[in-house]
Amino acid sequence: MHEILVSMNNFFQSMGVQGLAINSAVESFFLVPPPDFLLIAMDLAKPEKALYYALICTIASIAGAVVGYFIGLFGGRPVFNFLFKNKHDKFEAVEKMYNEYGSFAVFFSAFTPIPYKVFTIASGVLKMNFWKFVLASFFGRGGRFFLVSLVLMFFGEAVKQYLELVILAVTVLIIIFCIIVYKKRHSFIKKDKE
Secondary structure (H helix, E strand, O other), X not given: OHHHHHHHHXXXXXXXXXXXXHHHHHHOOOOOOOOHHHHHHHHHHOHHHHHHHHHHHHHHHXXXXXHHXXXXXXXXXXXXXXXXXXXXXXXHHHXXXXXXXXXXXXXXXXXXXXXXXXXXXXXXXXXXXXXXXXXXXHHHHHHHHHHHHHXXXXXXXXXXXXXXXXXXXXXXXXXXXXXXXXXXXXXXXXXXXX
16 A cells, blocks of 8 residues: 555646646545645755645645535535545544534644545535535635745755654644634633623
């Protein structure tokens, strides 16, 4: 499996910017290597184009996410189960996250290493509001790809090995911020009802 993923990554890399776009789009609904590997390589090769590469990744990834959303919307649970064999509990976990966090669940999956494709297809299955889905995807994917590109643009090769830690740290900060906003909003609503 590892060899197949490496071959796919090499194939996308051989196509340059078009490969980056295809990789980003397909990864949003199908099992291919994350576009981050190719994005990192291209950012390091041409740091002056890093933001352009991040933009390509973001737009293509959202286009792919829309495909995933409609796969889930029209294919329903049977298609989800077929695509993610032996992942019955995965759908329940995703559904629970939706019920608890709504579009924040899509944002977190788009921003973090959580498999985003699971959430794009599940969003359609669960009939999440399409525009909330697109908006959460835009901020999650855009935030992730632009963060990677900005860090590499300014710090280059020296920071490459710490990228996962940077993304993880930013994710923790965002989660803390969202929890604070969520709790304040609920306490405000509770006071209004009283």
